[in-house]
Amino acid sequence: MKKKLCPCYSGLPYADCCGVFHxxxxxxDAEKLMRSRYSAYALRLADYVLATWHPSTRPESLGFEQGRQPKWLGLEVRRHVPDGDRAEVEFVARFRAGGPTQQMRETSRFVREDGRWCYVDGDVGA
Known part of the structure; x- marks a missing residue:
């Protein structure tokens, strides 16, 4: 039986990749957290996305329960820059939201506190 590949496009089985973080x-590291958050968006795991978002910038909800959500189609990590307890990850995510395929570019900022990485914020289109 073929194992289901991870939604983060690592090429690994989900259970051996983002599944362990979920x-x-x-x-x-920040890159693996970013990949696991992408997979969580693709799988609609709102609790995981919110739990890995730094409390200083975390929204109350993600709106997964409101209407149609984008279908996530691909992830390319362009750059991972670790700097002690801080890091940046630049990526391009492809998605479809009822029309043609689109892409989102972001440079995300992460911080490690108490041994756990958290997403802080990002510059979209960067």
Whole structure:
């Protein structure tokens, strides 16, 4: 039986990739956290996305329950720049939201607190 590939486009089985982080294991670096958050968006795991968002910038909800959500179609990590307990990850995500395929470029900022990486914010289109 073929294992389901991870939505983060790592080429690994979900259970061996983002699945371990969605099950509670902390991501070892900002790039793996960003990939697991992308997978969580694709799988509609709002609790995981919110739990990995820094409290200083975290929204109350993601609106997954409101109407149609984009279908996530691909992820390309362009750059991962670790700097101690801070890091940046630049990526391009492809999606479809009822029309033609679009892409979102973002440079995301992460911080590690108490041994866990959190998404802080990002510059879209950067």
């Amino acid at each position: 099950s509670g294991m902390p991501a070892p």
